[in-house]
Amino acid sequence: MADVKNQSYGCTVDTLNVPFTTFPKLLEKWATLKPESEAFVFYTFGKPKTSISFGKLYQDALKLAKGLRRLGINKGDIVAIAGFNTPEWLVSTYASQLVGARPLFFTLHDKKGENMTGIIKKVGGCKMIIFDPGNDDLHWKISQKFLTVDPSNGAVKKSDIPSVEWVLLMTPLESTEKCFTINDVAFEEDTSLPELDPADIAAILQTSGSTGFPKAVECSHYRLLQTAFHFTYLSEWNDPKKDGEFVFFNDRPFYWLGGFPCLSLATGGKHVTQTNTLVFTSIAEIVKFNSQIVQNEKIPYGLFVTPFLLELLMLEDFSWKFRSVITGGQPVPASCLSAIGKMYDTLGVLYGSSEAALNCGKTYHTSSERYVGMAALPGVEMKIVGNNGMIVPVGTKGELYIRNVTAAFRGYINEPEKTAAVISSSGWYKTDDFAHINSEGCVEIHGRVSDVLEIGGAKVLPSFIEEIIKKNPAVKEVVVFAVKDNKHADDIACAAVVLKNEATLTAESLTEFIKEELKFSEDAKFLQYIYVPKRILFLDNLPKTATGKNDRMKTREISLPHLKD
Template sequence: MLRISEAPYTTLTKLLEKWGTIQPETEAVVCHNYNENRTSITYGNLYKEAVKLAKGLICLGIKKGDYVGIGGNNTSEWMVATYGVLFAGGHPVIFPFHDKAGEGIKRMLTLIGRCAAILFDPGHNDSHWDIIQKFTQVDPKTGMILRSEIPSLKWVLPYLPLQSGGLSISTTDISRDDNTELPEIDPEDTAVVLQTSGSTGYPKVVEKSHFEIMKLAEEFANLLDLNFKKSNGTIFYNDRPFYWLGGYPGLDMLIGATRVTQKATLALSSYTEIVSFTITVIHREKPQCGFFIVPFYQEMAKSKHFQWKFRSLIVTGQPIPQAIFKDMGKKFDCISALYGSTEGGIIAGKLYRVSDFKESKVVGMLPVAGYELKIVGKDGFVVPILSQGELYIRSSPQFKGYLNDPEKTAAVLTSSGWFKTDDFCHINAEGHLEVLGRVSDVLEIAGSKTTPGFIEEFIKKHPDVMEVTVFAIKEDDNADDIPCAAVVKRVETTLTEESIRKFIRQQLDVTEEAKFTENIYVPKHILFYESLPRTPTGKYDRMAIKEISIQKIGGIDK
């Protein structure tokens, strides 16, 4: 049954004012970091500090509609900086410091234009400051720009004093508790400017309004089985980076929840370390609800040290294997599959309880309120149920395109407002959406099509495999795709290429008449790595994995 959205037509700033007034002592955000103390900020302090910073930014000349870069990890100071920009009427442009040369940050902020300031987390040993200096020269006493490769940039200010003393000013120093007037914020104003994952090339830039964040937060609440009007006080675990749409603090602010997170999950070197530390955090904070990417939850659930039961969970990021449901009633009471993107927000999802769970190989989903979905073939027409094609979506509010990038916008938006997701999907017999992989990643072999995810599911079942990404190469332009796999194996195992191939063949169990299908589903090349590159949003960086693997294979992908 389709549901009508009840998302409130309001702003994040109005919500922070509300919670800062009626529950000032409730923790808004709790941050944990490996080998560091727990830190937090209450709603009352977040509201007061953000308003003071907003007044300081206005006095520096930040005007309504200006873009302001917000760089760094999940911290209380990040929250103050972001909400300070919002109260000042600015548009927060959020980004990580993953590129030591700073080229990605410079490219993004130059593309956007009108970026008046950068507020940033100094980073370990001022490493983020070192990156910013690659494209700016800053007055150390005032934070004013002396020289910048980003033309519009006027100010650079850290959240906290630098250890090196390279800047003697921070955002605290410019904050003001005076009568400076704050602008009125409209629900249609920009709440955040994000980058896409970059898994298929340079990241693109997407703006989201306050109302779009409200709709996103409402769907998070629904999929976590929460009444967003009566759930303040809920403890919600989500360690996704704030600069990712799935990690941006929208649900927390909508319902007045305490968000438990990690400062920098991706800073740990392996899944084993991340899982171990996450279990420690969860046992300490005891969250009722959680949000995880699929492979990470699977690793955590396997650990004998994990002794917590969530009331509700959302898992996302990859097609969801049926095996996750074995934890129903043991590690969670209900679980939701979620499918979304930076451009489309939460597009589809479904809440599963013990009572309505059915055995299935792939978990299906339904469109959320306000979304239209259709599956389109190469000819541009809708395909029949059970047939595969590219998912198109249309919604209200509608994705308007990539910021200052009309060429890439034209490639994904039709004249009638349909957004081409590049996701390979079908509608199953029950009328549910099943996401199979990326259209651009689909392998074509002897006229047959398959997705990397389908082959990955075979390999993931091997007990000695921790992580796997499948991709295709070609030996020449007219040849079939050749399936290849990049694998991270568990420590102290004797896993080999041939043992994986044998494992897949045993699962396929093909007849003599279908022997050729092994060429479709059994990778020709299997390469082993200690870890696999990821995008800033935590997804596998399929392009980077393919590039380093081609070098190992010794071939050139045409």
């Protein structure tokens, strides 16, 4: 019989007091208790900061909800929403929730408009689209390729997207062209709004797309509130009377799980953000502006994806000290722990996804602590399974499975085959992440199962090679990917490298560096063939997904032309 204690399974006895309520109810609560208090603060590069109070946010959302109801938007309808981190995005989202609609978040990052049409068509049944017209009305111009809208009332005359009846803009156009906006729809007279249940859908999020075309995931009010309380759990914030107001910085897009505006409503605190980080050309520029915001606002809590935190650690003129910082989104180097006590009192490391929400995390308190990974968060189970689908012994690598009983992932919208591929019959979500659970009961993530390279009969994790390359002091970022060797039907490891400012490095010298770090013996030279990238190229920047992760597929795509002999 297997030793149960030696199995790669983890859960926690800790519990969270997550209120069984909805975002509209919480917004109404804070609008009543502290109507003049800032709920969100917005920074836009080159412009004055702005903010919106709980009271104004609730009143604006309520008026828009009444207007949406008059246009025939009912409980369960889908309202597609796209925009920057702005008050208008918040008003549009909370108004949709107030009327019982399901907000579907999409992006407008390509000039063809495929970000809009692709996900809306995939989900289907969208009744209304609300979006920011964009700088120089760019998004509006893009939409006109497949939408014809009556400017006097927002009614759709012609559309390539079936079922869409209404189109509203968040703000007026910069040109003199007439359009119909959310302010035009706002209605103050009494209008009946539906009763909401915490199990109702509060948002339809897209997966990050770092491994392919994004999929759509429904999230209930309760599920997103649990996410908020997982953030406060890792930040060790419990009570505003004891710990002070929960003022936090998070520049991630509102439409992403990691940036979704749930924390201020869950805590009554203040969410400080950038309106649009994508206007910058590099991580260094984004983080420089972030550092100015944090110091201006004297923010005690912060959330930064791992590449941004590493950049922040390199800033010489950043003097602020956080009470707590949370990071994640990609494997977290142990070097982040060295800043505990200097830049932040504690460091919370988390792991999650659009599908399984936040599910693993650990708070580190001293720089002398050894990085041991992350434990299951309250309400979550985790296990590691082998190729046969059975749980493996502690310390053995395999695929990470996650199960959240109270906020389970139900599947991708209209994609039953992909859903069946990632959810087991007993409700476990298959993450596609290669990991192991150590003797301390913590999980350590090594990379994606589907990213594993097969070279010379060996399975090689890109993250293993990446961590070696990152040890070179000239290297800022790296992504390792595979191209096929048609001769041997083998993978060839390739590395796309970004150097630190003013650093110099050649492919030859980096190759020698990797060999020195690996320190393979003379009788194991073939391991160099397996682990040393055959092709190394240097890029100015690595492509990112909309949520700030390194985009492995896009990196491979833009690198391939440079790899041809």
